[in-house]
Amino acid sequence: MYTFSSRLKTTAIAFMIIGALGIAYGFITAPSTIEDLKEQMLHAEDGHGAATASHDAVAANHDTDAGHANEEHTKEALHTANDGAAHGDEDAHGVSEEEHLQHSLDQAKNRPWAAIYIAMLFFLLLSVCAFVYYCIQRASTAGWSPVLFRVMEGVSAYIVPGSIIVLVFLIASSVGHANHMFAWMYTSVDPTAANYDYAMETKGWWLNIPFWLIRAVIYVLIWIGFKHFIIKNSRLQDEATDLKHYNKNFTLSVVFLVVFLVTELFMAFDWLMAIDHHWFSQLYSFYVFASMFVSGITVITFVTIYLRAKGFLPNVNDYHIHDLGKYMFAFSIFWTYLFFAQFMLQWYANIPEETAYFYPRLIGNYQPLFIGMIVMNFAFPILVLMNSDYKKVPWFVVIAGLVILAGHYLDLFLMVSPGTVGNDWHFGLPEMGGILFFAGLFIYVVFNALTKAPLHPKGNPLIKESEIFHH
């Protein structure tokens, strides 16, 4: 049995406290009125350069009796594209300075919300994907992995608190009007209304608050339900004399994999793609899945390496680490494939409503993050994890994993930020606070769950094969 070491517990709680302070700082310093915003922009001008400067340049365009000259027109159009969250009716010629400032204010107010949303989704989705990985092992009756099953079960324990937090966030954002992150909630299908949005005429039946929230609850219930029953069977199998629970888990896992892919498909549409509700990509959900799946496997590897170093997993050998490393390598490439398939087709097809999504990311203010993300998620893992000997060295795998995790956090940051906080992005205390808080909570929940059952699933019929596993 594993006991939650007090040192790790203290670390987790310290993370949560420091993180909460960072989050609180974000909410306190967010501007609440246009005057606050103006003042902050004034200060920002002295401090950090390019991002704010270009922002002001566009703002200046509003002053000069908007857009007769072609040049101004283009800039304005780019600005609209850059915002991502642009409201459909926002005619380039008709935006007054006040409306522009109101829009900037909404974006600035979104920042602390976006910061915690990215972090909470990151940890929830990677824990769901770790559970998917676990179910794949069960559905394929893999012989190498049963010694790692309890680790995977531990990582998926975060699904319950993680989903509740996300649900609360979604309710606060929609019913509570706490933020302006989901621009479609503030649109109308009435052509005469000021907030008329042509896209909502066709998308409204799907993107409306009640249905959106009901779906969110359904996704979460499905994940929690399957997790509960599969793990319960896994525990019962430990003492069982027959294979009843094992066989039941096989069936449950197969069903879950199918159901999960459907829920994940719509989850990514609802929670992430709807942030830029004028844009659409059919590949998006699989791309999100690939990103979170590789993160989930990386976290499983981390927990395995940690527990093995502490001596709790005597049956895990270098070959198990090697195999996890192979999965990290393979799914980094899988992610790249999906990322690129989406990016290249949309960018070079050159259809305005599609390329608008990539403009702020590839050319605009997000460029360093976008390029950096590709290096971290593709170039680094492919070069570092290619050699089979390196994948057997735990500290080496940990370093590669840290870069992969940071890269996929950035990936999520790039999915959420351009459509919510707009061009003027920062990575500061609120964002770091978000990561720290949810990382602390994640560590606390996961390691607490690991103490609940023996780390060696001795009832699994394939456990012997897993113990003597070698290449």
Added chain:
Amino acid sequence: MSSKVIHALYDDDDVLLKAVKEVKAAHHHIEEIYTPFPVHGLDKAMGLEPTRLGITAFMYGLTGLGFAVWFLNFIMIQDWPQNIGGKPSFSFAENMPAFVPVMFEMTVFFAAHLMVITFYMRSKIWPFREAENPDPRTTDDHFLMEVAVDGDADQLASLLKGTGAVEINVKEKH
């Protein structure tokens, strides 16, 4: 110079694998093993060095990638500049994403073909070459272990018999 070898035939890969370990433990030199299909773990049991084919494949891949970069830069940017995806920048760096599929395919193409050719050359297989296979049954359902005779042939033969060989032939090798 001629030397004696023993050809021991086996009809099961697990038996063969176990026999290899016993023969190695008795310090006999295994010249070669002929099998109808790749036997997992056989190279390790025989103590063969790991293949360097992977390293050559990596280098061939880099060659292919380099070729693709040169090739695309020449045809799409220099020789006849193209407007790619409505973004006429005429710069290789900015248009690079559009070329990735070709670069990828070229990398795979070079790596795969050159690796196969290297493998054939290294294994000395080329058209009209006569088979070195000592017994045609090794292409069907038998495994043949060729062991160099160093000392008493009968003793080695009985050792091989004990490991489960179904047939033992002593041959002169030239």
